[in-house]
Amino acid sequence: MTQPILQTTIVGSLPKPVWLAEAEKLWAPWKLEGETLAEGKRDAVRLVLRDQENAGIDIVSDGEQTRRHFVTTFIEHLQGVDFGQIRRVRIRDRYDADVPVVVGPIARQQPVYVEDARFLRAETTRPVKFTLPGPLTMVDTLYDDHYHSREKLAWEFARILNEEARELAAAGVDVIQFDEPAFNVFFDEVRTWGIQTLERAAEGLPCKTAVHICYGYGIKANNDWKQTLGAEWRQYEETFPLLQASAIDQVSLECHNSHVPIELIGLLEGKDVLVGAIDVATDRVETPEEVAATIRSALNYVAPEKLYPCTNCGMVPLTREVARRKLRALTAGVALVRKELGAS
Ligand code: ZN
Numbered sequence: 425m426t427q428p429i430l431q432t433t434i435v436g437s438l439p440k441p442v443w444l445a446e447a448e449k450l451w452a453p454w455k456l457e458g459e460t461l462a463e464g465k466r467d468a469v470r471l472v473l474r475d476q477e478n479a480g481i482d483i484v485s486d487g488e489q490t491r492r493h494f495v496t497t498f499i500e501h502l503q504g505v506d507f508g509q510i511r512r513v514r515i516r517d518r519y520d521a522d523v524p525v526v527v528g529p530i531a532r533q534q535p536v537y538v539e540d541a542r543f544l545r546a547e548t549t550r551p552v553k554f555t556l557p558g559p560l561t562m563v564d565t566l567y568d569d570h571y572h573s574r575e576k577l578a579w580e581f582a583r584i585l586n587e588e589a590r591e592l593a594a595a596g597v598d599v600i601q602f603d604e605p606a607f608n609v610f611f612d613e614v615r616t617w618g619i620q621t622l623e624r625a626a627e628g629l630p631c632k633t634a635v636h637i638c639y640g641y642g643i644k645a646n647n648d649w650k651q652t653l654g655a656e657w658r659q660y661e662e663t664f665p666l667l668q669a670s671a672i673d674q675v676s677l678e679c680h681n682s683h684v685p686i687e688l689i690g691l692l693e694g695k696d697v698l699v700g701a702i703d704v705a706t707d708r709v710e711t712p713e714e715v716a717a718t719i720r721s722a723l724n725y726v727a728p729e730k731l732y733p734c735t736n737c738g739m740v741p742l743t744r745e746v747a748r749r750k751l752r753a754l755t756a757g758v759a760l761v762r763k764e765l766g767a768s
Contacts, residue, residue: 429728429767430719430758431482433698435636435676436555436603437494437738438472438487439747448741451493465490466543473548475744479751480759483599483732485553486544487739490537494603494738495557495565496524498537502584504530504570511567516609519645526568526577532584538591545596554597556585558604558635559621560613575617582624593631601634601676602626608637608659619666626672634674634698637663638737639682647705650683657683664691674698678736680710680718690725697726700736701757702750707742709749715757720764728765733758 444464445452456464472487491497499505509525537554544552557565559578571577589600602625607614626633639650639657653659660677667675668691676698679686689697701718702710719733733754739747 428482428762429765430731430733430762432480432733432755432758433483433553433599434476434481434485434487434735434739434751435638435698435700435737436485436488436553436601437740438475438485438489439740439742439744440487440489441468441471441744444468444489445492447743450740451496454492465540469540469544470547473544475748476751477548477550479748480755481550481751483551483553484548485555486540488555490540494555495562498557498588499524499562499566501532501534501536502530503533504528505566513567515565516606518609518649521565523566526566526570528570530577530580530584532587535591536588538588538595541592541595541597551598552596553599553601553634554592555601555603555636556589556592556625558602558606559585559625560610560618561604561606564606564610574613575621578617578621579624582621585625586627586629589625589629593629597631599632599634599674600626600629601636601674602672603636605636605638607635607663608639611659611662614663615666619670623671632673632696633671634676634696635667635672636676636698636737637667638676638678638700653683655683656685658685658688660684660688661691664688668692668695674732676700676734678703679722680714680736681706682736686721687725689722692726696730696732697722698732698734699726701733702735702754704735704737704739704742704750707746709746710753710757712753712756712760715754716760719758719761723761728767 468489476484559581674696678700681703
């Protein structure tokens with residue numbers, strides 16, 4: 425079967441069932457323990473797979489049902505990080521969070537998500553995407569009391585992420601996406617070592633590689649910050665040429681209700697572009713026509729076989745019902761455009 429053009433996918437997270445973790449909350453604690461928690465996570469993955477499949481999403485994910493947070497859950501599994509010590513740091517120059525402390529050399533003694541990836545692979549016949557945090561964003565989400573250098577620590581994380589990513593790919597994952605929201609804040613670091621450490625994390629992978637850069641979930645600190653960015657968000661003008669020249673295959677960004685001038689995606693020539701057509705910062709569900717309009721405007725700059733309609737960001741802050749309806753809006757909007765292109 426040939427793959428359709430405008431293949432749909434999601435950035436990563438989906439809301440968790442209320443019996444697993446409190447809804448509409450980042451870093452929500454688990455409600456189950458031990459083997460019951462492990463089984464609960466697997467059941468939650470099955471449910472989000474069915475939701476994505478029922479909505480007609482082409483490239484599916486585990487909705488990050490097995491992790492409390494997209495960065496700290498990965499870090500929790502590494503040696504050299506002390507979760508007994510918590511320090512308050514300012515994340516992305518924007519909001520304070522209590523984070524663990526790096527106390528010694530970082531090492532990955534065993535796989536973190538590889539079992540989860542095998543389970544995901546076994547539970548669906550569709551292509552699967554798996555997300556990992558990117559090195560710069562990891563460095564920005566903890567307190568370093570050992571390396572005393574963000575760059576040095578980022579290279580260590582890149583090496584560890586690459587070990588993990590190679591095993592995820594071997595488990596049958598089709599796309600590995602690194603989440604780098606910090607790319608929109610620390611431009612000097614992106615230029616001097618952020619892209620290089622990202623490429624190191626993705627080095628030698630047999631699957632597609634992606635990076636998600638964004639202006640953050642719809643939480644208050646992010647929404648307040650967005651108010652300060654002016655009418656046009658041109659930050660990507662600096663980042664896109666660097667990503668275009670990088671070895672990463674795909675770039676994911678928010679486009680719907682965003683102030684990013686859509687023509688900037690023209691700077692990503694040759695890359696697959698994951699066009700965010702669903703706003704995750706509002707409960708209002710997009711109409712199919714709104715989704716179609718976003719895709720059409722992106723098609724002026726990206727060929728249909730390189731354009732992947734997607735969500736703006738993770739959907740974890742939404743309710744499950746709203747998330748399901750938004751997934752359906754995404755595929756309904758894409759169906760309109762496929763039809764126009766004679767590809768339905
Ligand atoms: Zn995002």
